[in-house]
Amino acid sequence: GAPLLRPHKGWVLRWFDELPQPVLGRSHALNNSAMDGTPAQIMLPCLFTHLPRVLDVVILEFGSLALHLHHPSIEAIVRRLRTLQPPPAVVFVTVRGLCKRAQREDAATVRVTQSRSGERVPWELYGANETTPWSLAEASFERVCAHYDASCLSLYAAVGEGLQQSRPNFALDDVASDCLHPSTGKLGTEYMADLLAHWQRAAMALPPPPPPPDAPTRAPPSVARSPEKAAAGATTRNHERRTPRSGSSLMFARSRTTSTPQAESGAVALGLPRSKALKILGICGSLRTASCNHGLLRAAAEQAEAKGVDFRIVGVGDLPLYNEDLDGHQAPKAVRLWKAAVAAADGVFIASPETNFGLSAPLKNALDWASRHPSNLWKGKAAAVASAGGATSGGARAQMQLRQVGVFLDLTFVNAPEVAIRRFEDKCFDEATGELRSDTWRGRVGELLERLLKLAAIMRKAHSETI
Numbered sequence: 001g002a003p004l005l006r007p008h009k010g011w012v013l014r015w016f017d018e019l020p021q022p023v024l025g026r027s028h029a030l031n032n033s034a035m036d037g038t039p040a041q042i043m044l045p046c047l048f049t050h051l052p053r054v055l056d057v058v059i060l061e062f063g064s065l066a067l068h069l070h071h072p073s074i075e076a077i078v079r080r081l082r083t084l085q086p087p088p089a090v091v092f093v094t095v096r097g098l099c100k101r102a103q104r105e106d107a108a109t110v111r112v113t114q115s116r117s118g119e120r121v122p123w124e125l126y127g128a129n130e131t132t133p134w135s136l137a138e139a140s141f142e143r144v145c146a147h148y149d150a151s152c153l154s155l156y157a158a159v160g161e162g163l164q165q166s167r168p169n170f171a172l173d174d175v176a177s178d179c180l181h182p183s184t185g186k187l188g189t190e191y192m193a194d195l196l197a198h199w200q201r202a203a204m205a206l207p208p209p210p211p212p213p214d215a216p217t218r219a220p221p222s223v224a225r226s227p228e229k230a231a232a233g234a235t236t237r238n239h240e241r242r243t244p245r246s247g248s249s250l251m252f253a254r255s256r257t258t259s260t261p262q263a264e265s266g267a268v269a270l271g272l273p274r275s276k277a278l279k280i281l282g283i284c285g286s287l288r289t290a291s292c293n294h295g296l297l298r299a300a301a302e303q304a305e306a307k308g309v310d311f312r313i314v315g316v317g318d319l320p321l322y323n324e325d326l327d328g329h330q331a332p333k334a335v336r337l338w339k340a341a342v343a344a345a346d347g348v349f350i351a352s353p354e355t356n357f358g359l360s361a362p363l364k365n366a367l368d369w370a371s372r373h374p375s376n377l378w379k380g381k382a383a384a385v386a387s388a389g390g391a392t393s394g395g396a397r398a399q400m401q402l403r404q405v406g407v408f409l410d411l412t413f414v415n416a417p418e419v420a421i422r423r424f425e426d427k428c429f430d431e432a433t434g435e436l437r438s439d440t441w442r443g444r445v446g447e448l449l450e451r452l453l454k455l456a457a458i459m460r461k462a463h464s465e466t467i
Contacts, residue, residue, distance in 0.1 A: 011189040011190075011191075011195075011196070012032075014189060014190070015193045015196040015200075016030050039062075039065055039068050039070060040062055040073035040077055041070040041073040041329070043077065044073045044076055047077060047080055055081075055084060057088055057089045057091065059093055060074075060077070060093070061092075062141075063095045063134060063137055063154075064134075066133040066134040066137035067336065069137055070374060071140055078150065079148075089150075089151070089203075090151070091150065091152075091199065092145055092150060093153045093192070094141055094153070095134075095155045095180065095182055095192075096126075096132070096135065096160075097126070097132060097133070098156075098172060098175065098179045099172060100126060101122065101124075102122040125163060125172070128161075128164050131337075134156075136337060138156070139279070139340075140343055140344045153196070158194075158195055159191055163175060169187060172185075173185060173186055174186045174187045175187065175188055175191065277309055278310065278346045278347065278457060279346045280309055280311045280346065280349055280456065281314060281341055281348045281349070282300065282313035282314070283314065283316065284297050285351065285352025285363030285398075286352065286353050287317045287362055288434075292421070292429040292434045293434075294351070295434035296351040296419070296445060298313070299445050300349050300446075301313060304449060314338065316338070316363070317362065319338055319369055320332060322365055328373050335369055342378065345381065347381055347382035347384070347453070347455070347459075348378075348381055348382075348411070349386070349448075349449065350363070350383065350384070350386070350402065351385075351386045352395065353388065353389045353395055354387060354390075354398035364405075367405060378406075378411050379410040381411055382412055382413075383406060383412065383414070384414050385419075386419035386420070386421075386445060386448060387421070388420075388429065389421075389422070390424055392422060394420035394422040399418075399420060412455065414455055416451070417448055417451075419441070428441050
């Protein structure tokens with residue numbers, strides 16, 4: 001950016017300035033290859049227009065564009081980068097939307113700002129486990145990282161706990177005053193630079209830098225670093241080291257950092273751990289508040305959690321009726337969130353009633369939305385189906401129809417055990433809450449889940465080996 005607009009030094013440049021001397025050579029340069037707010041699908045056709053063909057490290061930061069992500073384009077960029085010889089180290093760095101407009105101003109967690117028109121605007125932090133477009137984007141990036149042996153770093157993983165606990169130097173104004181971009185925070189660019197520095201030192205097995213003699217323990221970056229460094233320079237498009245240096249090239253080991261203690265210098269960067277847990281998406285075909293099928297999903301989710309599986313139930317009630325005119329990059333927010341959830345899953349566990357001898361309308365609508373643009377997101381996923389219905393079949397006819405639809409969607413279903421509960425005759429549910437009370441049927445749900453997990457693990461491994 002122009003110095004007049006950004007008088008402070010950007011986070012990548014700060015990290016570049018602090019790379020250890022043995023790492024950099026005279027010819028190493030920093031290349032900024034995208035304008036602000038450039039989606040991956042726009043960058044992809046001209047990726048190598050002004051990007052050097054010899055690269056050591058590529059940093060991809062699409063996280064702030066979570067509402068406009070086109071995941072196939074991001075994966076295509078990684079594929080193209082991997083064709084370079086030697087292949088560069090690829091690092092995903094993500095940031096999150098941190099807060100939302102609050103309903104009231106008197107809560108302790110609310111921060112009030114004033115708009116240009118003079119309106120008082122209250123903001124509050126998203127919950128630590130609240131599903132947002134940015135959390136779904138991070139989950140999708142982590143999946144790409146796992147497949148392509150890249151690194152995933154999350155600013156939220158580094159500072160989220162401090163924000164939630166209101167620790168000093170972790171207020172919204174410190175991290176990102178506009179709730180999203182670190183460049184607007186007092187310490188945002190410092191934290192982002194520390195994120196990369198922490199990754200680089202962990203990847204190269206380097207010791208942490210010693211803190212300045214007068215720095216307090218675990219001081220924030222702005223205190224731990226000298227005032228001269230904090231105030232130095234403005235961001236430039238290409239920045240080259242002028243001091244001759246020798247040593248190894250800027251090729252870092254492709255390792256993903258796990259939870260590592262903070263350095264005494266105050267670096268708080270913690271990379272997202274490489275997740276081995278399977279991701280299962282739970283889908284309910286009923287919108288009823290006390291749905292028995294939702295009770296089936298909750299029973300599966302409880303058992304999955306005990307196994308260390310990431311089992312997420314995502315509702316489909318907010319999806320509009322499928323309309324191809326609404327599909328694509330400008331799809332409604334609910335559709336984009338739904339597609340991101342499907343794309344991030346290794347397998348799906350579907351529980352649905354039988355409606356007029358067939359699939360329920362909400363389930364069919366949800367399947368359709370994720371089957372078209374940008375591609376069939378169900379393809380190659382493991383699936384399991386259970387049902388609780390009022391008919392004597394317990395929803396078996398709906399299951400048969402779902403399996404038929406699954407042939408086109410390229411879903412691979414487990415065939416046994418069959419879970420089709422006659423809602424009124426078997427009397428296994430609490431009618432007021434939909435909870436599954438039968439230990440026998442809970443056991444059957446657990447067996448079905450176990451078969452799904454085994455199939456999903458096999459298919460994920462096969463997919464990673466063929467990429």
